[in-house]
Amino acid sequence: xxxxxxxxxxxxRKKATRNYPAVKRVPFPNVRGELVNDxxxxxxxxxxxxxxxxxxxxxxxxxxxxxxxxxxxVYCGICSESCxxxxxxxxxxxxxxxxxxxVITLRGKPLPPKPAPEEKKSDTDTSS
Amino acid sequence: MVSTVIPFxxxxxxxxxxxxxxxxxxxxxxxxxxxAVGFVHRGLECLVAKKDFVQMTQVVERVCGxxxxxxxxxxxxxxxxxxxxxxxKKAAFLRTVWTELHRIHSHLLWFxxxxxxxxxxxxxxxxxKIREKIMDINEATAGSRVIISVNVIxxxxxxxxPEHRQWILSTLDEVEEALRDLEKVVYEDYTIRxxxxxxxxxxxxxxxxxxxSGPMARGSGIDIDARSLGYAAFPDLDWEPIVEYGGDCxxxxxxRFREMLQSIGLVRQAFQKMPRDEEIAVKVTxxxxxxxxxxxxxxRGECLYYLKGNGSKNLDRCRIRTPSFANFPxxxxxxxxxxxxxxxxxxxxxxxxxxxxxx
Numbered sequence: 001x002x003x004x005x006x007x008x009x010x011x012x013r014k015k016a017t018r019n020y021p022a023v024k025r026v027p028f029p030n031v032r033g034e035l036v037n038d039x040x041x042x043x044x045x046x047x048x049x050x051x052x053x054x055x056x057x058x059x060x061x062x063x064x065x066x067x068x069x070x071x072x073x074v075y076c077g078i079c080s081e082s083c084x085x086x087x088x089x090x091x092x093x094x095x096x097x098x099x100x101x102x103v104i105t106l107r108g109k110p111l112p113p114k115p116a117p118e119e120k121k122s123d124t125d126t127s128s
Numbered sequence: 129m130v131s132t133v134i135p136f137x138x139x140x141x142x143x144x145x146x147x148x149x150x151x152x153x154x155x156x157x158x159x160x161x162x163x164a165v166g167f168v169h170r171g172l173e174c175l176v177a178k179k180d181f182v183q184m185t186q187v188v189e190r191v192c193g194x195x196x197x198x199x200x201x202x203x204x205x206x207x208x209x210x211x212x213x214x215x216x217k218k219a220a221f222l223r224t225v226w227t228e229l230h231r232i233h234s235h236l237l238w239f240x241x242x243x244x245x246x247x248x249x250x251x252x253x254x255x256x257k258i259r260e261k262i263m264d265i266n267e268a269t270a271g272s273r274v275i276i277s278v279n280v281i282x283x284x285x286x287x288x289x290p291e292h293r294q295w296i297l298s299t300l301d302e303v304e305e306a307l308r309d310l311e312k313v314v315y316e317d318y319t320i321r322x323x324x325x326x327x328x329x330x331x332x333x334x335x336x337x338x339x340x341s342g343p344m345a346r347g348s349g350i351d352i353d354a355r356s357l358g359y360a361a362f363p364d365l366d367w368e369p370i371v372e373y374g375g376d377c378x379x380x381x382x383x384r385f386r387e388m389l390q391s392i393g394l395v396r397q398a399f400q401k402m403p404r405d406e407e408i409a410v411k412v413t414x415x416x417x418x419x420x421x422x423x424x425x426x427x428r429g430e431c432l433y434y435l436k437g438n439g440s441k442n443l444d445r446c447r448i449r450t451p452s453f454a455n456f457p458x459x460x461x462x463x464x465x466x467x468x469x470x471x472x473x474x475x476x477x478x479x480x481x482x483x484x485x486x487x
């Protein structure tokens with residue numbers, strides 16, 4: 001019975017929940033959400049690969065590919081903090097749920113022609 | 129009298145994590161209880177051979193989902209002691225703020241589960257509604273809701289801006305007000321008192337003898353709190369361990385409730401006394417060598433880290449003893465002689481964190 005005043009108060013309070021798929025929460029800035037790489041800036045230095053505690057980033061310097069497994073990532077933010085070119089960053093939104101395991105491979109422009117900032121190509125490979 | 133063996137867990141509505149108890153019952157009384165753990169073993173200590181000592185900070189944070197900031201801090205404190213690093217004073221205060229916020233949200237989570245254990249669903253939702261405010265603070269200041277990853281060897285990664293500070297203080301005022309509304313319910317409600325007072329009594333002598341820690345020991349009248357060791361910013365703050373003398377489930381709930389209010393006060397104090405300088409981390413060079421033991425107070429009790437470095441980038445050993453592990457012997461002694469209907473409440477009153485225990 002001691003709970004009764006609280007229950008009555010709740011009738012007049014703001015709703016604690018929201019109608020989720022229709023109404024989404026505004027994300028806080030600086031939240032470590034989805035990891036994105038601006039591949040045109042990337043110099044394939046392998047620092048993120050070495051520092052990642054989950055080993056979710058793989059870099060091939062010769063092929064100039066940056067491969068990232070979002071299912072392995074622990075969103076600790078070590079890679080984006082240690083990136084010398086600051087091309088790795090976190091979006092404040094979380095990655096939407098996936099039904100299949102996806103590995104993200106980004107390809108940088110091959111070295112001999114000089115790096116053009118607009119050249120950005122992204123592929124999404126699917127493996128089980 | 130005929131005795132029956134009833135399995136309790138690993139999957140049970142009141143258990144947040146899998147643990148199994150074989151309860152030997154005579155009529156309605158429990159005469160023996162045998163625990164079985166090992167359902168969520170992940171081998172995190174073994175990863176020390178694969179990950180270097182900096183990466184291990186992220187590994188140990190994942191030992192527990194509720195007190196990850198404390199695990200990270202305890203590990204970093206150990207490495208800092210081994211390498212002779214002194215962290216900036218501001219970093220110590222920021223660590224205190226985040227760990228105390230973790231204590232509040234852990235106790236709020238526990239109160240929800242506890243209310244659920246004796247079937248008080250509306251109280252459960254009420255506590256979890258309050259908890260959401262603390263989770264928002266974590267998300268806005270540290271960048272993540274639960275595993276906040278702010279601790280690094282040599283300090284902390286992020287600072288709390290003055291605007292955030294104001295917002296945190298006003299949110300904590302709201303949390304305190306909401307808790308004060310529920311104080312009467314937790315302390316005086318007929319149902320709660322019937323289900324908790326005099327249930328699962330652990331005497332002071334027994335608690336000491338069986339090595340209880342955290343709110344289990346403090347609920348039985350033992351004045352023991354690892355925060356009095358004086359790590360982080362605790363020597364600069366004005367506080368005293370909270371002790372209750374009942375020794376039953378009600379006393380343990382009371383300890384946790386008072387600790388939440390105390391933690392709110394500690395966060396306020398930490399913001400008041402926090403130095404204004406900019407430095408929040410020092411640069412770390414070299415590799416750890418030697419061995420060290422560090423202890424911190426987690427929401428469930430005292431956590432102990434034993435670290436051994438050999439001068440290479442990988443540590444030799446990282447042994448973690450978590451508070452839930454220490455609290456298993458007292459829970460076994462409390463279960464013997466209780467009624468079967470009280471078993472969920474007694475087990476929940478320990479605040480079992482099985483992922484911690486098994487790592």
